[in-house]
Amino acid sequence: MELVIDRLSKHYKNKMAVDRVSLTLKEGVYGLLGANGSGKTTLMRMICGVLKPTSGEVKFNGIDVSEEKFRDLLGYLPQDFGYYPEFTAYDFLLYLSSLKGLTRQRAKDRTSELLKLVGLSDVAKKKIKSFSGGMKQRLGIAQALLNNPKILVLDEPTAGLDPNERVRFRNLISRLGKDRIVLLSTHIVSDVEYIASTILLMKNGQIIHKGPLEEIIRPIEGKVFECLVDCNTAEYLIANYPIINVREEKDKTFLRLVAEKAPCKEAKAVTAVLEDLYLYYFNKEANKSEQLYGIN
């Protein structure tokens, strides 16, 4: 089982949304992590055949993304999806089952199974328009699993879910990754940290880092520091180092930051986590936004 992405690019008029991405994915959970606008959704749409690439190709066991056979093996949860207003949760899954080529009986069985799995059995006959965001998201995940896909692409699957639901879905996705390729995008770092066997860090349309958690955080290991400093030192550190966290504590300021060596005598090296790496790489963007919105 192998999903090969070869020099995949998408070029809009004045923007390179995805820039020559090449990856080979095998069974397991892959977490695509990146800031808004980094090209995650565009990449996922191209992998699902929903968006035509400017160049490059996507193949699963030699089957091209444009073929019906490829779509037969695919489950996709878009970031934003709609529904026909007259549909109940049950109708929605039956309708998508018909599009996924399931027989009527199999569609009914699978729909009941999945509604149970995502905890929507009680509201199966209720109109989707009465659902909360989390319920809609659970329904979206259920539809992606209808055809028991070999490739499961989930764009922000945990968005809108409450903490309990998120934990349940993280466990479900982990289980699903045992015998299929699961690619999920998110900017919730902890989701990726818990379930992804391989992390793909995306910035400006390119995969800048890929690998397991231990490998991916290696560049900042021993470079993350925490300190409790006075106001003046805090101002100096904020101006000169990539800051991961700031917290005001009475007359002092707590800082978590990245530096080559201890930036002040109070600083203590701490274990790096994925969030540190993420914030380190996307720090420039964050600073730009702060300036844009006048946050200091």
Place this chain on the structure above:
Amino acid sequence: MKYKLKKELKTVFDAPAPARKEEFINLLEYPKANRLDFFISQIGYIRKRVWILSLLLFIGTLIGLYFSGASYSFVWVVSSVLPFVSLVTISEIARSITYNMDELEMSCKYNLLEVSLIRIGILGVVNLAVFIGILLLLSGKTDLGFIRLGIYLSTPYLLNCYGSLFVINRSKSRDTVYICGSVTALVSILNSLISIRIYDIYLERNRMFWAIAFIMFAVLSLKEIVKFIKRMEDLKWNSSLTA
């Protein structure tokens, strides 16, 4: 004896929990629906209002004929109502985009293009059946003849098809159906005004005007249908999706 032994064993020992049940189920290949099953399933997903409006129009024509007879004014009333049938049809075809289901449908085995083609096919047959039914009812009651009457009734319908498809093919908004509704209202009012103001519009001497209008709108509608299908095929509409 064997049966008894089995029964006894069941009462003595608990059956072990199935090991790797899910993995085993995943290995099974379930029978898939074929294209005919898919086609039949899609008929059920055409909204009731399409069937109701078509039926109402047919019954309305029957009642109208019974009470007022097939006058010229009855012809323009029917021809002014027909564009609304095409509006319902077009809104059904463009439904995936209107309700943001397009991305999901594109990723399915039978994708958006196939769903759209099937909808066009089914609704085209329904519209044609309603149209021929009305034509058969009216043609026996007037001296206009089958073809002339057909042209008078279908020209505003075709104009609306062209106008609405023109909007759908060029608009990136999800509220396209409302614009199509305005186009339909305009076509219907225009048809009524022309028929009332120019009272000899249905006379023999204007047949060239009708023939040219009919051919022109038929060709333009066909071109727009081809464009619509190509749009689904080439995924050109994707440029409307966010990056």
